[in-house]
Amino acid sequence: MASLDDKLHTALEHSLGQHLHEDIIRRGWDYYRSGQVLNVKQADEDTLYGAVQGSDVYSVLLDSDQFRYSKCTCPFNDYCKHMAAVYFAYCHNLDGESAAQAAYDRILGVDQKPQRTSVTVSVPKFSGRHEQPSDDASPWDWGHWMEEEYGETWRSCRHSLHSLQPVLSALKGTTKHWDKRSQRLHWMSVILFVLDQAEQAIKTVDTFSRYYHEMSFLRMAEPWVEHYYTLVLEMQPSEVIGLDRRWINYVADYAKKRAMKNEQQLFDWTYIYLAICERMAEDTEWYEQELASMTREEHREDPVDLTFVHTAAAMLCFFGRDDEAALSHFGKTDFARSQKVIYPCVAQRLEEGDWKVIGEWMGFLYENISKVKNARTIGPFMTLCRRADTDQPDEPRWTRYMVELLPHSYSDLSDHWLAVKKYEEWADLQLLIGMRPDDLGIQNVREVAKVAPSVMIPLYHQSIDEWINSRNRQGYRMAVKELKKLEKLYKAGKGAEKWDRYLAGIVSKNQRLRAFQEELWKGKIVT
Structure with missing residues (x-):
């Protein structure tokens, strides 16, 4: 049978050991040993399913990647012995009973040597062989x-x-x-x-x-x-x-x-x-001494982690308010590793409100992030952009950074434009990405429709066209459902005549789609 990869396998063992009491793990072991696991199989790359005979037959799901989604149909209403039993049976199916025994030992943290029946932790004691230094020793x-x-x-x-x-x-x-x-x-x-x-x-x-x-x-x-x-x-x-x-x-x-x-x-x-x-850092002598030591480490002949050296030097410069030197050092690091240190620096400068310095830090971040563009790097940067745009709304570069990082920045940018009530820009973003009104969340759609109904109209136009072009009965029903919402938007903006012209155009354009015409009639859009 297929098996979980090593990381997910050990993650599942860790989760069982963390969330299940030792007594429950032992009872699960007893269930496995007595053959009460009826079956176990792997549904996909990170999910196990199984059935266990207890006072009834219970169905178990184990999610190795997101353990909180694991569940059992037994009345215990928590992580239970049936989950442990299924996992031991899974290990058995992979590599035999010895694999199940090894998993049981690892989860409980016991020594796997068969001749030992108890666990003894060897703790080194003070031997007295080496004389303890005096209080004033170095x-x-x-x-x-x-x-x-x-x-x-x-x-x-x-x-x-x-x-x-x-x-x-x-x-x-x-x-x-x-x-x-x-x-x-x-x-x-x-x-x-x-x-x-x-x-x-x-x-x-x-x-x-x-x-x-x-x-x-x-x-x-x-x-x-x-x-x-x-x-x-x-x-x-x-x-x-x-x-x-x-x-x-x-x-x-x-x-x-x-x-x-x-x-x-x-x-x-x-x-x-x-x-x-x-x-x-406030101790000038100590600060200068440590910064000088980092400069020496950079030129050592022995191999060292240069990303750490330059990250440390950059942070020392930051503490000393030499932002230019800090950015220079950060530019010599592996950005994937040093970025988590950089974000708090920028956040601190944002709190201080020095926009010239902030611009230099944000430009450095954007230059590096735009080379990679993944959710892990973009998320924190978007938080900084949103904060900067809120505090300095007249500066266009914050919005430009967010837009140029699309589609990865979509979620943050969409939330930001709603928060700052830029409804037209928000609606244009949804059109660009191809979002339908039903995908945008009921509360968000209601908010925009109430304050700026006109910006929602193009979104419904696009969505209705897409549903009609699906050429199936369900798509036509969805198109009619959205036509009803669109009618309310037109009339809320005192555009009844525009609605009539739009509807007439839709009916005429799709007159050969018999099923669509039937749905229009059923929905009382046309009579």
């Missing part, structure tokens, strides 16, 4: 000690990051007597050390299981990452002096070195690094 000494004492913890992270939680707690506890300012910087370094351990752990995962483990690891590490950002926001740059300054340099350097690696990474180290830069 951050590099602390980093070296952490590596010696806990640097192999990642080897215990086979199915989850649970082994790292006690390490994180233990390392934080070593400085619980420090003052809050210094303790904050130490904790930031500890979190980065633990995240680095997770990065090493994910490299040991096979390709098939990687997606599942990435989701699991990211969910586990989310509170650690959030705590890191909270600690960064609590920093007061004016207070970062002496040994604390060495700590902030250490943390920034740690994040920077991680971000520069040319490899797939679990966490967004670019943002981790830039969070420090944004907070410390």
